[in-house]
Amino acid sequence: MEEHIGYAGAVPGSTGVDHSTSTTSTxxxxxxxxxxxxxxxxxxxxxxxxxxxxRPITAGLMRALTHAGNYVSGAFHGDRMVGASVGFFGQDSTLHSQNTGVAGGRGIGFELKRHQRLWALDHGISRITWTYDPLVRRNAHFNLTKLGALPVEYLPDFYGVMADAINHGDESDRVLAAWPLTDPRVEAAGRGVPYLPPVPEDAVVGLADDGDRPVEGRTDGRVVLVAVPEDIERLRGEDAGAAKAWRHAVRDVLGGLMGEGATVTGFHRKTYYVVERNT
Structure with missing residues (x-):
């Protein structure tokens, strides 16, 4: 599965350091x-x-992961769990964050990721990765703007067709996001400073949102803007054809650019991926 900083209705550390954090209510x-x-x-x-x-992650699997030294955390309002995150060690000093989910007030997802970052740094981890659906606009904004992570790989139909309530049988294209934990961009985001990528005046729109339908444009500029729909989850329930059109349009444009070696540098106006050609 993946990171989903959405809303429903949304191991002990080897060093012995207490990573518990709290806000006024969480x-x-x-x-x-x-x-x-x-x-x-x-x-x-x-x-x-x-x-x-x-269910891709069971209580038994989480027990095994934490026993092996991996990461599972929970966010609580009093005794009520309102968010959780599960991650495991990967290659090259990486923690892969497999699931992060929130079912409570806004801001909990951000605090979970801050806790995860501190835990990773204490364990000698320099980078966290996770996958997310590139069509979910709020998650793209959260990941790229609020956290300072960036997509590094486009993964077509990564998990196969999914039947959960969020994905509604859609193909599971994902992007792999990378979060370099000591990068100045990420450190600033942790202090609440959003990352806003520069967008030159001559940027071209490779994909636009025209009333819930994707409209392909130009991709021949040095910087290309790629839109995603306002609410893909609503669209899957109301117009499966439009949702499918978005899936394939974003795969062709964003996935195509990334496959050619272009770099995603951020998310613009809560709508567009900013993609810069490297040649």
Missing amino acids: MIRELHAYEEFEQVDELFGRIWGFEPDS
Whole structure:
């Protein structure tokens, strides 16, 4: 599965450092007990609407991951879990964040990622990666603007056709986001300074949003803007044809540019990926 900083209705550290953080109403801490992992399983089920036999991460798997030293955290309002995050170690000093889900007030997803970053740095991790659906506009804004992460790879139909309530049988194209934890852009984002990519006046629009329908434009500029729909989750339920058109248009334009070696440098006006050609 993937990062989904959305809303439903949204291991102990080897060094012994306490990474629990709190705001005025939310406490975020690592999880240890099997009963807590069962709460995460139930929370993710409410957020994604999984069928009982199709949940990708179970309480038992989380128990095994944490026993091996990996990352599981929960966000709480009092005794009520309102968010959770699960990650595991990858190659080259990387933590791969497999699921982050929120079912509570706004701001919890950001605090979960801040907690995850501190935990990773304490464990000698310099980069966190995760996948997300490039069509979900709010997640693109969150990942690229609020966190300072950037897409590094386009992954067509990465998980196969998905049947949960969020994806509605859509093909599962994803982008792999990379979060270099000590990059000045990321450090500034952690202080609440959003990352706003420069957009030159001669940027061209490679894909536009015209009333829930994608409209392909030019991709021959040095900088290309690629739009995503305002609300793909609503569109999947109301107009599956339009949702499919968006999937293939973004795959062709954004995926095509990235496949040619272009670099995504940010997300502009909560609407457009900013893509810069390297040649």
